[in-house]
Amino acid sequence: MTANGDTLREAFTAGPPSPVTFEEPTAALINLVVYAVLSVVATGGLAVAYRWYFKQTVPEGVSGFIGVSVVALYINTTSLGVAVSNVSVDLFEPGVVFFNVVALSVAAVAAPVGRRLGDAVSSNLFSLAGLREFEGEVGTVVRSAGRVTTITLPDEIADMESYDPVTDETKAELAGKTLLFPRRLTVDELRSRLIERLKEDHAVGYVDVDVTANGTVEFLAVGSRAAGIGATIAPGSVAVAIRADPPNNASPGDTVQVWTTEETPERLTTGELRGVAGDTVTLAIDDDDAKLLSPTEEYRLLTMPAEPQADREFATLLRSVDETMGTVTIDAGSELVGLTPRALNATVVAIRPDGEKLMALPDRDRGFEAGETIYGLGRPDVLRGLEERAKAGGAEDAESETDEPAAS
Known part of the structure; x- marks a missing residue:
């Protein structure tokens, strides 16, 4: 001791x-x-x-x-x-x-x-x-073997067409990965939570996935959201950088006029202010007006009164939700020939007949014809099902083309 x-x-x-x-x-x-x-x-x-x-x-x-x-x-x-x-x-x-x-x-x-x-x-x-409780028997419940539902992602993960691809490292990390979810979920609920997990955990912008009642992922494709100014430039417009004295309190999104600094000022064009860095100003203008501006000359900008920009607000909203825009060309012999926009789950916002001009917001009872291009708005899996139906002899995607509205 x-x-x-x-x-x-x-x-x-x-x-x-x-x-x-x-x-x-x-x-x-x-x-x-x-x-x-x-x-x-x-x-x-x-x-x-x-x-x-x-x-x-x-x-x-x-x-x-x-x-x-x-x-x-x-x-x-x-x-x-x-x-x-x-x-x-x-x-x-x-x-x-x-x-x-x-x-x-x-x-x-x-x-x-x-x-x-x-x-x-x-x-x-x-x-x-931390997720919400299951409420009622809304649909087919995914069969689970234990206290949780396990989802194993496929070894082959595809890229979504018309979207920027994700990195190979991200796809390699996702391939064969097993995820856990609460049991007693419907197929739609499991699919929604799987998409949410992939977006939050792996910074994936878009997900197109098919999930069966057994909890099996039959198809998985991912894409990244478009970044930078190019994704927000409308067709027929370009972004240019000029030397200019930006008007007081001007900010990105303002409509401005571009004037020369000569003794007799002349208005050259009207555009949208996109960015300011010192005396360098980035504008979005019509493609035809780009030749009027010189990268060496200095200009003066005049701010225009504020105007509603519903189209830009819609484009911004569209980039933050699951729904997206896609185009489908109808083949001869497709089951879509003769159908109307009302019969589709995707929202048809425009139709371009073969060799003709674009028809915006077409009549919902107008029948489709072979050779037409449909501009549809919907979830990626809905648009993929629409592409299959647009092919000659294409079969309807039972899960993508249901009577339920597309999730927002």
């Missing part, structure tokens, strides 16, 4: 521990393992909190900063305890500095591990516990 008491007394009176160096390999290895675990725990907890609050994966830079900061704070706290104690230690000794640099490097390497573990745990946990 006396020996044990002396040992405890020495431990409590020895003061703070001395800084660790590689002169003691065992102690150095133990401390590095502790720092790695500390970084993993900190970044994992951050990933869970970030997923819960923002519904997104925490950025790599933020998680790496937190993982390194936690270890650095621990090292600084320990060093401060040594500095104020009676122990005489040179904190700037090369061996101490070298060990601290290695410790921070280990924390930086361990941070991505904690980020991935925390995000993987939180995505499945919140999917099971």
Whole structure:
């Protein structure tokens, strides 16, 4: 008892521990393992909190900063305890500095591990516990073998036509991945939650998927949302950058007139202000007016009164929902010949007869003819089913073309 008491007394009176160096390999290895675990725990907890609050994966830079900061704070706290104690230690000794640099490097390497573990745990946990309860027998319930419904994504993931493709890394990460969902979901509910998971967890812009009553994914295609100014330029318009003195309080979206700066000013064109950087102004103007402007000349802009921009508001809204625009050309012998826009699940916003001008908002009781191009608005799977029906002898996609309205 006396020996044990002396040992405890020495431990409590020895003061703070001395800084660790590689002169003691065992102690150095133990401390590095502790720092790695500390970084993993900190970044994992951050990933869970970030997923819960923002519904997104925490950025790599933020998680790496937190993982390194936690270890650095621990090292600084320990060093401060040594500095104020009676122990005489040179904190700037090369061996101490070298060990601290290695410790921070280990924390930086361990941070991505904690980020991935925390995000993987939180995505499945919140999917099971944080979603709305099932209400009533609305449709066919997906058959589940256990307490949860498991969905395994196919090994081959296609690209959606007319959309920017996602990266190969994202498709490789999705291929064969198994996701967990609550049981007792209808096919439509499971499909909606699967699309939501893919968009939130993997930053996928568009998803086209077919899910059976057994919870099997028969088809999966993904696409990314168009980014940049090009996606918002209407046909027949171009974006140009000119040197100009932007009018006071002008902001992107304002309608402006472009005038020369000569003694007798002349109005050259009217466009939409898209961006300002110093004296460089980006405008969206008609294609034919682009030749009137010079990249070396300086112009003066005049702001026009505000006007409703319902078309632009609709385009902005369309980019944020599942529905999208697609075109389908009707083959001779297609089952769509003779049908009307009223008979389709997709919303027909325009028809272009073969060799003729575009007809916007056609009569809903007008019959389709072979060779016509349909401009439809609907979910990607609805448009895909419409493409199949437009082919000669194409069969109707039973799930895509139902009597239910497209989900918004």
